[in-house]
Amino acid sequence: MKGFTKPLLMLALFLPLLAAPAHALDGDTIDRWLAATEELNEWSAQQPDVQEPEMDAQDDEVSMAEVRQAIEEVARMEQEVEEIAARHGFDSSHELTEIGSQIFNARHALEMERRLPEMERELDESLQRIEDDPDMPAEQKATMRDALEQQREMLHNLAPDVPEQDMEAVRSREDELEALFSN
Template sequence: MITQPIRMLSPVTLLITALMLACVLIAPKAFAQNLTEANVRAFLDSLQAAEPVLREHEDELDEFEDGAETTDLSAIFSSGLEQMKGHAMLKDIEKVTKRHGFSDIEQWAQTGDQVFQAWFALEMEAQGPAAQQEMQRALAEIDNNPHMTEEQKAQMRAMMGTAMNTMNAAKDVPDDAKRAVRPFMDELRAMSEDEDSGW
């Protein structure tokens, strides 16, 4: 277990570690379509419109949360579809997505993946080289931590190495996708912080 040694790290290292682990959740993948402001707007509107559906299916959502460790978090919406197959909630959400102009729920999920990938890339750009510098400092602190075993240090280095690769991969998100998502940054941040949202 590495929980105890983690508690002995400085607040800066803990913050950077948490950030980097969050980065891994939405690692960029190949883009299947060109993202436009219009389909970003449609996707965000569909998320809000689908919230009553999520509330109606809270029991199913609890079941999905129990299996979250098997979700491909780098394509969170597309992966979520796999878990929803065979559930009534899927049909109800698909009705919402079609009302917002998506041909099917698969197209909607791919759009959602791309929106969140572009958002991640923009957040990384906003941090600039400071994030890389902080990570290097955090790695140095882990290496010099006398309370951690070599095995624990190796685990932490591996996690942060994966996060650094994810940060580098964010550079591959197409510029047109970032341009499409940029006007919605504040809205995306607000949605992610809204505890009453089902997403």
């Protein structure tokens, strides 16, 4: 039982984070996220690559110094990311990431909302062709009809369940978001 305690505790702590977004999106939050993301992009372009130290049994002392240096560099970078998030009004880089996930989900839901009518029309046309085919046996028509209806159901399940307020906020900033993502 003792081996399960830590994983269950971790699951209990992080499950609420996965279940609900931090808060509903609005234009100001998206603007702050855009500014923070742009700053992070500029910052990351200036950062040196952190090299993974090579472990060599003969150079244990040198290797441990390299490991220590790499850990310190990663810690410094994490601190700078936290500072960038704070400058843009976020409590932490985790919150910044959560907002980014909400934005991505809302963008995906909007894209599905736009594309779904055309995909539905194509499915309807395929169904009609099947029904109109005089050479196709009834059993085959039923099988094809079922397969197309399963595709329709899958299409509807592809769109994430996103609050309308999030979709509206993202819709109002689509041009800015597209500019960021297309770079």
